[in-house]
Amino acid sequence: MTPFDFPNAPLLSARGLVKCYGATAVLQGVDFEVAPGEIHALLGGNGAGKSTLIRILSGHADRDGGELVYGRRSGQTTARAAPCNVAVVHQELALLPQLSVMENIVLPLRRKGGRLFDRRQAAAVARAALSQLDESLARHALGRPVNELSLHQGQLVELARALASGADILFLDEPTTNLSASETERLFAVLRRLVREHGVSIVFVSHRMKEIRQLADVCTILRDGRTVANREALDDLSDAAIVERMGQLRAVAVASRTERPVQTGTPLVLEHGDLRLSVTPGSILGLAGSPAGPAALIAMLIGASRGGDWRQRLPGWPARFTSPAQAVRLGAGFVSGDRAAKGILATLPIIDNVMASRRVVQRQLWAGRHERRDCPELLRTLQVKAGALHDLPATLSGGNQQKLLLARWLALPTRLLVLEEPTRGVDIGTKRDIYRLIRELAERGTMIIWWSSENAELVELCDRVLAFDTGGRCVGLLEHEDLNEDRLTALTGVAA
Template structure:
């Protein structure tokens, strides 16, 4: 049997340019039936663009994409794309429709009768139940607009699984999932690839997860294929990072204009106290507090710290602050910054240029409504520090990759004299090298006296960077605090009740 007859798709010589910017330069890529294939590359390497071309969302300049049925016969491009489902890095859900309606959408037919709608809801439930039975039972008829980012991610994945596709393209599918939800997803994918012959393209920057689920990998760098279909166990993490053109953990990030503001760590007036029923935690300047666990508990804590509190459960106290922060604007002007994990809907200002995105927090803090004369140079310094390559600061953010857009959110608070910075999945969708740069920047901010509160679903990065970690269980209750001397992933798993 030829290689082509075992493939569900082959891509040969794929090119794509936007004006003078060349994104793909002759990419080679093939996916065999029944495999999980890791597509790897740094931010801006061209992964998301290739996925959009495969699905027909973006046109190619040149190259060849072929689809094949289970007998090895070539399908037409239209027929082949009908057998492809995709979960994009940024969610594509209709907020006014219910969870069930969003999942059933790919199979929707105009004039669908009551019987078919009932059957569609039942099928949607079964797809969602494979990932999280409790969520499926309670949220099937809720509007998607009422869901958290992490719940929306599960809906996206369930929709892909229910579509009847033979090839599923998953672009950072676990970025908003807990460890337990990720393991459930992997169990489903292993079953579908092993028993049903489903093929999966898995895009992620989380090396542990890549090794857990993928059979082979392809690595693209600067729009070119540098590793074509190599077994994942034949490459070390270091080798993969080098092939991607990434930096090692010892790389030192370039410094930018960090604030010279310092705080007296021993002064009680600079201490931040957060508490709920029976729980109290004092954070002194320079503390990096990790937050682990399912979203319910961390979300309420974050709301309290950023002035967006929908719940009165958590109280936040600091000398010179009101008893309760009333709004994000008030929090920002008092020195409390926030980087959201939902960059598509709550973070990036899509209709405004890069400079407005980067300078937004400074303008709120300074009370400025329009750009100042020095902002251009300040913005360029910040972009340089985070290695953001943009043709102009006046370009729109959608000219950048998803991971690079995440850097814009980091840049907003870099160097702003903040007393508190709340981070919600700050490394979501960024490559390994950029993660290390963000870790270093966070340490620099803490060294200048900022209190960092950091929620992440990646226990490993919390253990690497934080001085303490507060853990929440699956019911959203505070389960305990680990000091640095007691850190271990096993202890975090026990406290949060979630698999590693």
């Protein structure tokens, strides 16, 4: 039966999709259907196959089996369907940074139509698409190179490109992982308007239950490459039921914040003007608020900047590190929030990625024999879903790449670990695993400094939280009963 037998034909209908990488079947019979004008959440744990499915449905990858029908074009069943009515905003943005906003929007159109716009036409097309999303950006930014934009604005450019292509279905693969709470709100408002006014359908991927419920009507859940819930109404599914279907029951036992025993040992003292703050071994200090403030402190702690107003004091450490390598050798570890640009070594295999910090510390230039034993053990601790140690990180799902960055520091006697959004893009179960791991690291005496845009996460995990306002100034240090989401929101001016 084809979808044309239905009075209300789905826009897209996939049955029994199969995708293999080498001997591994990543999709093992996925069913997926999108109806006109709906907001559809595509859910599943890290490595469940969400991005792979999107790549196939959007014509960016071939499938190895199954049926695929695009509703408005009859019986499209070739192995590679490059449908013109589907557009994707990818998990990592796919923009050409040196080109202008306008060029980024019209470039794919030029190729597809085989005809060239003149500059005036191109500007008109780009402006029309972008002004549906953000008037002021459309008016002022068309000629600016994309690398001058914020991440949120870059995302709007990708969305505009999708709109300009005349897409009926927009796929957004984890669009909110790098956005602040207010940017997420704005994006959602834009998406709702697109559905209401333009009748497009939206399929989006997220690991955050709160925003899934805020935005979506229905969901499809994947687990290990199979559909375990097919277009079910979100209102009919409890959080626990969703988590259970995803196979992540361990996430349901939510830990409450516990007061840790009094910590001892020589503290790291941080100084900024009149502010003086001690971080004791074994304690977790959170950083909250808009990025400018935390970023300046973090740059000092990891040896990335020699300027700035922050200073540190700890026996054996200089007041400022002279380089990131010095910071690493003296025991200051760092997990960057910018996974793609500053974290993953994309051209090196998984084993080199995991062992990178240890090699810096031990001044070792090539792989030691022990690494073949230690690396798999580290990956197991974090339950990383990986193929062979010599595969490239690009063969891992987004969340599993995030875990590689953490694994780097587990095998080292790190005195201080600085974390920027370490749970970005990881699934609900893994988030719990990472929390547990960080608590354990702290219990072993590591000082943790944790920057997060999720206030709830800071309140749950940290002993104290340093709050910064939107101008980047320190505005308070919260602890004990003062440490709650309301106080954090009030101090930082940022709800999260």
